[in-house]
Amino acid sequence: MSRKLFYYNGADLVFGYHNQRILDQIKQYSKPVWLYQKEVIQERIQWIQSWPQLGRLHYAMKANFHPEILKLIKENQCGIDAVSLGEMTHAVACGFTPQDIILSGVAKTRDELTWAIQNEIYQINIESPSELAKIIEINKLLQKKISLSIRVNPEVDAETHPGIATALKDSKFGLDFKGAEILIRRIADDSNLQLKAISFHIGSQILNVNVFEKAIQVVKPFYQKAKTLCPELERLDLGGGVGIDYMDADSDKDLARWKALEEIYTKELRDFDAFLILEIGRFLVARSGVLISRVEIIKQADQVNYLILDAGMSLLIRPALYDACHEVLPLKKSGTDDTTVYTVVGPICESSDVFATNKKMQTLSEGDLVAICDAGAYGSSMSSRYNLREPAEEIFI
Numbered sequence: 001m002s003r004k005l006f007y008y009n010g011a012d013l014v015f016g017y018h019n020q021r022i023l024d025q026i027k028q029y030s031k032p033v034w035l036y037q038k039e040v041i042q043e044r045i046q047w048i049q050s051w052p053q054l055g056r057l058h059y060a061m062k063a064n065f066h067p068e069i070l071k072l073i074k075e076n077q078c079g080i081d082a083v084s085l086g087e088m089t090h091a092v093a094c095g096f097t098p099q100d101i102i103l104s105g106v107a108k109t110r111d112e113l114t115w116a117i118q119n120e121i122y123q124i125n126i127e128s129p130s131e132l133a134k135i136i137e138i139n140k141l142l143q144k145k146i147s148l149s150i151r152v153n154p155e156v157d158a159e160t161h162p163g164i165a166t167a168l169k170d171s172k173f174g175l176d177f178k179g180a181e182i183l184i185r186r187i188a189d190d191s192n193l194q195l196k197a198i199s200f201h202i203g204s205q206i207l208n209v210n211v212f213e214k215a216i217q218v219v220k221p222f223y224q225k226a227k228t229l230c231p232e233l234e235r236l237d238l239g240g241g242v243g244i245d246y247m248d249a250d251s252d253k254d255l256a257r258w259k260a261l262e263e264i265y266t267k268e269l270r271d272f273d274a275f276l277i278l279e280i281g282r283f284l285v286a287r288s289g290v291l292i293s294r295v296e297i298i299k300q301a302d303q304v305n306y307l308i309l310d311a312g313m314s315l316l317i318r319p320a321l322y323d324a325c326h327e328v329l330p331l332k333k334s335g336t337d338d339t340t341v342y343t344v345v346g347p348i349c350e351s352s353d354v355f356a357t358n359k360k361m362q363t364l365s366e367g368d369l370v371a372i373c374d375a376g377a378y379g380s381s382m383s384s385r386y387n388l389r390e391p392a393e394e395i396f397i
């Protein structure tokens with residue numbers, strides 16, 4: 001079975017499930033534009049929420065914080081995983097309550113922690129002794145009951161790009177079990193502090209779901225030990241990180257990957273007495289967005305045929321940052337079988353502004369439009385004004 005999210009209807013590239021031609025959405029192309037289909041996100045939320053043991057799905061809004069997406073997340077009774085004051089206040093502006101918010105992040109500021117404590121958010125995930133000390137200090141004045149989690153580092157290799165692996169030994173994220181236990185004892189001694197959760201997050205764009213099993217197996221005994229010290233402990237926060245195959249936008253394969261992970265979660269956690277939380281970003285939104293761009297220049301170097309687009313790393317930095325691949329598809333199929341091997345690059349004044357190297361594609365002309373696929377996660381949210389380029393408009397189909 002295969003349900004491709006991109007295919008050609010005649011000469012026209014279609015995106016999504018309703019035979020919608022991308023060209024119909026682009027009235028008069030003048031500059032790059034992000035195009036989203038919320039339905040793709042809705043479907044994935046349902047896949048995940050159908051896992052019977054799930055307590056609550058929190059959306060890692062760093063993946064994409066567009067208000068339309070947050071609105072959809074809210075409508076589906078999901079919580080939020082935020083990593084800054086900006087994300088927390090944006091979530092509230094988009095209709096979430098502080099009780100919907102988990103605050104993650106390796107170096108939370110005094111302002112962020114103060115806001116989180118004052119507004120009594122759902123959970124603050126602590127990652128260092130200094131952070132706990134800051135919380136205690138801030139709370140001397142505020143005297144609130146604070147729901148905390150300790151983020152542990154299970155030291156499991158997520159088998160992903162090192163730039164998005166977060167549980168290697170000596171990672172800056174989380175605490176080793178020894179360090180975590182010291183903080184848990186400190187929390188147990190303070191009547192204003194409540195250890196509600198143990199959390200972990202081993203990395204992003206994880207394709208081998210078996211690594212999640214390893215992490216759970218390592219964390220479970222620690223959870224039990226922590227519960228003897230803090231009986232109020234009731235939640236296990238499993239983080240996020242499940243990935244997609246960027247070179248094959250097939251929803252059925254994505255569903256199969258989620259189902260494989262769900263089976264692991266069920267096997268490991270069926271009899272585990274805890275409210276289970278997921279903090280998922282990429283898997284929910286990556287497939288929902290494309291970046292539409294125009295071939296600005298075609299240029300021949302000695303050995304390389306450059307296809308230079310008007311969108312580059314200032315809009316989509318993933319390829320330059322961690323060698324990520326995105327499929328690049330012409331919006332119009334040509335009538336011939338002519339192909340050319342291109343290196344597809346952006347216009348930015350950096351040699352690393354490369355989307356694809358030596359990619360065999362249909363022969364294109366300057367002015368042709370292309371879709372950079374699966375760009376809904378860590379696309380617009382990571383974009384910048386580098387080279388003082390305009391941000392791209394975001395359109396929802």
Ligand SMILES: Cc1ncc(COP(=O)(O)O)c(C=O)c1O
Nearest residue numbers: 060104204240241279280281282
């Ligand atoms: C703590 C935490 N939770 C969840 C996520 C979401 O990861 P993903 O988008 O891979 O699901 C991240 C991403 O970096 C994270 O740092």
